[in-house]
Amino acid sequence: xxxxxxxxxxxxxxxxxxxxxxxxxxxxxxxxxxxxxxxxxxxxxxxxxxxxxxxxxxxxxxxxxxxxxxxxxxxxxxxxxxxxxxxxxxxxxxxxxxxxxxxxxxxxxxxxxxxxxxxxxxxxxxxxxxxxxxxxxxxxxxxxxxxxxxxxxxxxxxxxxxxxxxxxxxxxxxxxxxxxxxxxxxxxxxxxxxxxxxxxxxxxxxxxxxxxxxxxxxxxxxxxxxxxxxxxxxxxxxxxxxxxxxxxxxxxxxxxxxxxxxxxxxxxxxxxxxxxxxxxxxxxxxxxxxxxxxxxxxxxxxxxxxxxxxxxxxxxx
Amino acid sequence: xxxxxxxxxxxxxxxxxxxxxxxxxxxxxxxxxxxxxxxxxxxxxxxxxxxxxxxxxxxxxxxxxxxxxxxxxxxxxxxxxxxxxxxxxxxxxxxxxxxxxxxxxxxxxxxxxxxxxxxxxxxxxxxxxxxxxxxxxxxxxxxxxxxxxxxxxxxxxxxxxxxxxxxxxxxxxxxxxxxxxxxxxxxxxxxxxxxxxxxxxxxxxxxxxxxxxxxxxxxxxxxxxxxxxxxxxxxxxxxxxxxxxxxxxxxxxxxxxxxxxxxxxxxxxxxxxxxxxxxxxxxxxxxxxxxxxxxxxxxxxxxxxxxxxxxxxxxxxxxxxxxxxxxxxxxxxxxxxxxxxxxxxxxxxxxxxxxxxxxxxxxxxxxxxxxxxxxxxxxxxxxxxxxxxxxxxxxxxxxxxxxxxxxxxxxxxxxxxxxxxxxxxxxxxxxxxx
Numbered sequence: 001x002x003x004x005x006x007x008x009x010x011x012x013x014x015x016x017x018x019x020x021x022x023x024x025x026x027x028x029x030x031x032x033x034x035x036x037x038x039x040x041x042x043x044x045x046x047x048x049x050x051x052x053x054x055x056x057x058x059x060x061x062x063x064x065x066x067x068x069x070x071x072x073x074x075x076x077x078x079x080x081x082x083x084x085x086x087x088x089x090x091x092x093x094x095x096x097x098x099x100x101x102x103x104x105x106x107x108x109x110x111x112x113x114x115x116x117x118x119x120x121x122x123x124x125x126x127x128x129x130x131x132x133x134x135x136x137x138x139x140x141x142x143x144x145x146x147x148x149x150x151x152x153x154x155x156x157x158x159x160x161x162x163x164x165x166x167x168x169x170x171x172x173x174x175x176x177x178x179x180x181x182x183x184x185x186x187x188x189x190x191x192x193x194x195x196x197x198x199x200x201x202x203x204x205x206x207x208x209x210x211x212x213x214x215x216x217x218x219x220x221x222x223x224x225x226x227x228x229x230x231x232x233x234x235x236x237x238x239x240x241x242x243x244x245x246x247x248x249x250x251x252x253x254x255x256x257x258x259x260x261x262x263x264x265x266x267x268x269x270x271x272x273x274x275x276x277x278x279x280x281x282x283x284x285x286x287x288x289x290x291x292x293x294x295x296x297x298x299x300x301x302x303x304x305x306x307x308x309x310x311x312x313x314x315x316x317x
Numbered sequence: 318x319x320x321x322x323x324x325x326x327x328x329x330x331x332x333x334x335x336x337x338x339x340x341x342x343x344x345x346x347x348x349x350x351x352x353x354x355x356x357x358x359x360x361x362x363x364x365x366x367x368x369x370x371x372x373x374x375x376x377x378x379x380x381x382x383x384x385x386x387x388x389x390x391x392x393x394x395x396x397x398x399x400x401x402x403x404x405x406x407x408x409x410x411x412x413x414x415x416x417x418x419x420x421x422x423x424x425x426x427x428x429x430x431x432x433x434x435x436x437x438x439x440x441x442x443x444x445x446x447x448x449x450x451x452x453x454x455x456x457x458x459x460x461x462x463x464x465x466x467x468x469x470x471x472x473x474x475x476x477x478x479x480x481x482x483x484x485x486x487x488x489x490x491x492x493x494x495x496x497x498x499x500x501x502x503x504x505x506x507x508x509x510x511x512x513x514x515x516x517x518x519x520x521x522x523x524x525x526x527x528x529x530x531x532x533x534x535x536x537x538x539x540x541x542x543x544x545x546x547x548x549x550x551x552x553x554x555x556x557x558x559x560x561x562x563x564x565x566x567x568x569x570x571x572x573x574x575x576x577x578x579x580x581x582x583x584x585x586x587x588x589x590x591x592x593x594x595x596x597x598x599x600x601x602x603x604x605x606x607x608x609x610x611x612x613x614x615x616x617x618x619x620x621x622x623x624x625x626x627x628x629x630x631x632x633x634x635x636x637x638x639x640x641x642x643x644x645x646x647x648x649x650x651x652x653x654x655x656x657x658x659x660x661x662x663x664x665x666x667x668x669x670x671x672x673x674x675x676x677x678x679x680x681x682x683x684x685x686x687x688x689x690x691x692x693x694x695x696x697x698x699x700x701x702x703x704x705x706x707x708x709x710x711x712x713x714x715x716x717x718x719x720x721x722x723x724x725x726x727x728x729x730x731x732x733x734x735x736x737x738x739x740x741x742x743x744x745x746x747x748x749x750x751x
Contacts, residue, residue: 007328014335021342066399069680184678186401186644188623223540225726227680 044198048206052242055212058194065233065254066187068148068219070178072157072229077125077177084122086172094156095125098172107168110142114162114170118144126177130160135214135238140164145218148181154218154236154251157229184230190217190254196235199257205250206239213238213247220251220260234260374612375411375455378627379403380441380469381645382526384515385506388436393512394526396645402505403645406441409502410471411457414495418462418481422489426519429487432470432480433517433524439506440517441469442526444640444647445629446483448605464488465604468524473503484524521709527691534713534731536683537643538720541654541727542676544620546571546583549672552619553591554579578665587672588652591618594665604630611637611659614668620657621674624648631739634660641675643715643729648675649741650717679726686731688713694733694744701748703737710736716743 041060048055074093088097105113111132118127130144133152136159137143146158153159157176164170191199193215200206215237222232233254240247251260380403383395395402422428433440447455449462465483472478476499479492514529550573554562565572573581583589596610607630615625628640628647641648641655648655654673659666689697691711699705714734720726733744742750 004328007332011328011332011335014332014339017339018335018342021339021346025342025346067678183399184680187399188401222677223679225538225540225679227538227682230677230679232677 041194041198048201052209053206058197060192060194062192063190064187065190067184068231069184069228070181072178076179079125095175103170105168105170146178148219152218155221190233191257196252199252200237200250203259210239210241213240372622377625378455380443382442384440386438390434390436392515394515395512405505413497415458415460416493416495418460418490418492421491424487426487432489435470437474439471443467450605451608523710525711531687531689533685533687535685536681537729538679538681539675539727540677540725541673544672550581553581589670591668596666607635607637614659615639615657624675636660646713646715648715648717707738708735
């Protein structure tokens with residue numbers, strides 16, 4: 001009898017103890033989750049969803065890339081004699097050409113016609129080096145880019161842009177060309193797509209109630225030196241506010257995770273801005289008040305960015 | 318009221334299960350490393366990191382030269398301009414499993430050279446000897462091996478042909494390996510962009526790589542990055558909440574101090590010294606401990622580590638040197654910019670470093686510089702009256718000089734560096750060192 005009581009008491013005591021231990025074990029597990037790296041990203045992604053930011057699933061895989069050098073002296077584009085059926089001239093190192101016979105393209109699939117056009121050397125100088133870029137192309141512009149390490153160049157100097165009118169007629173194009181593209185160093189590991197987007201969010205660069213249209217790995221210009229331009233692997237993230245048609249492009253250095261900014265002259269006063277209008281005018285319809293509020297946000301983002309990382313790459317473009 | 322037998326058994330079983338479960342749970346909780354790591358990580362997350370990519374010891378302790386020997390024992394130095402081949406090869410070796418090790422030779426210079434020149438093999442050269450324990454760590458192995466090792470020879474046509482080499486005592490150790498994938502290793506070596514004819518030979522107990530002919534070495538330029546004083550003072554001094562950092566400005570330097578045990582001096586020219594008297598001198602500690610402590614110190618500082626490599630260890634002051642590297646070659650600078658030296662004296666640890674580091678590569682003015690063959694350099698030195706016994710090592714290195722008219726751009730010019738009386742000099746300056 002006594003033994004039975006004692007045994008029952010022990011069962012109760014052990015049950016309580018087990019419950020306590022199990023709870024404390026569970027808590028510990030939760031603690032680990034918030035501290036490991038990938039789960040930190042997951043937490044940030046969850047926060048982003050809470051802020052009404054929508055996005056397609058992002059990739060965690062890491063690839064490699066290298067610093068590349070190139071020249072944009074327009075010598076290569078001076079070979080205008082090879083071009084047939086168009087009148088061309090150079091403006092600011094870019095070739096601006098008007099076609100004698102305009103091309104008719106399907107506005108929803110412009111590359112069907114243009115791919116063939118671009119590859120012919122009497123149509124486009126070094127045309128085989130360009131590839132169609134669906135992300136940058138819009139209803140009004142079809143963008144082809146040069147490739148570095150099989151990744152598109154997200155800077156005007158390496159792009160070929162066709163203007164398309166409402167009827168799907170292409171009257172001409174503007175071509176920038178990067179010559180002598182070469183790796184400067186051996187390749188190194190890059191940050192993942194998820195990390196790039198979460199950094200951007202932590203820099204306060206993704207406004208609430210917006211949508212991430214795409215996040216692509218490409219090359220953008222980091223700086224220019226006496227001996228040429230330096231291009232860096234860059235995550236280019238397109239963000240569209242749900243309340244407007246604006247698409248903004250943000251750039252994250254894929255080596256360091258530092259945000260790349262450009263300094264542009266706007267109505268006499270220098271402001272920092274990264275709107276698509278400045279980086280790649282292709283699809284921006286800049287709304288004045290929008291871009292001002294964005295500039296303010298950018299400024300606060302800058303401070304959080306620099307507190308997160310003491311070394312800040314400043315990109316000039 | 319009598320219990321049925323079944324009930325008794327049931328009670329016994331429940332009690333036993335509950336008791337065992339409580340023991341198991343207690344065990345799991347007590348041995349869970351997260352208990353300790355959590356508090357540790359809270360500290361590290363507050364650290365200001367210059368680079369947002371974290372680094373392990375295997376990123377800093379890497380072989381810097383790969384030499385392939387063909388079936389005729391002809392040797393070539395491998396380099397691929399787009400891939401970090403050293404990293405690729407070590408990543409592959411880290412996937413193998415080193416099972417056991419046995420000594421096959423010791424103290425025999427000729428036999429040692431035979432292994433370094435083994436036909437159909439790949440030679441991985443670390444800048445200098447590392448401890449066996451460190452090798453385990455960077456190659457993700459669990460080998461019971463505590464000797465020093467500086468070179469690894471991997472036979473490319475037979476399994477288990479992995480040898481660890483120690484220049485100091487000409488020790489050769491053969492490793493039994495499982496899971497060895499030689500074909501994937503060989504595949505990664507094909508298509509090497511630059512390959513140079515070399516020959517491994519021994520110079521004063523040091524396996525050197527002799528370049529057979531004169532060689533066109535690429536020049537490099539970099540935009541350099543100056544880290545802020547504040548970053549170092551917060552990383553090194555303010556890492557526990559109670560510390561109050563005092564700042565004292567002097568004519569040529571600024572001194573930061575946490576009151577008594579730690580002091581950071583940053584000079585106007587960008588060189589800096591951190592003295593930490595909370596760390597006792599590590600007399601009698603192993604090479605492994607010295608390298609590990611050096612690495613942890615390096616990481617704690619927050620300097621960019623992308624180009625940093627472990628360079629060497631010297632007994633004097635238990636000094637561990639980390640140097641910036643470019644494409645497998647060390648960088649030297651008169652002010653020791655780009656170099657971190659961790660040393661010890663009786664009262665504590667001293668770390669010398671600089672605020673400058675390489676940041677962004679830019680195209681160089683001049684593409685290449687022609688360097689004479691190794692033999693030519695050595696005979697030239699002899700002709701100027703240098704005693705060859707005083708030369709312990711020779712290798713190609715880059716001289717860090719500032720570019721004209723630009724404060725933030727530097728040029729890296731290749732030249733032969735000679736270790737003369739335990740200091741490194743460009744070969745054309747050795748004769749002036751007396």
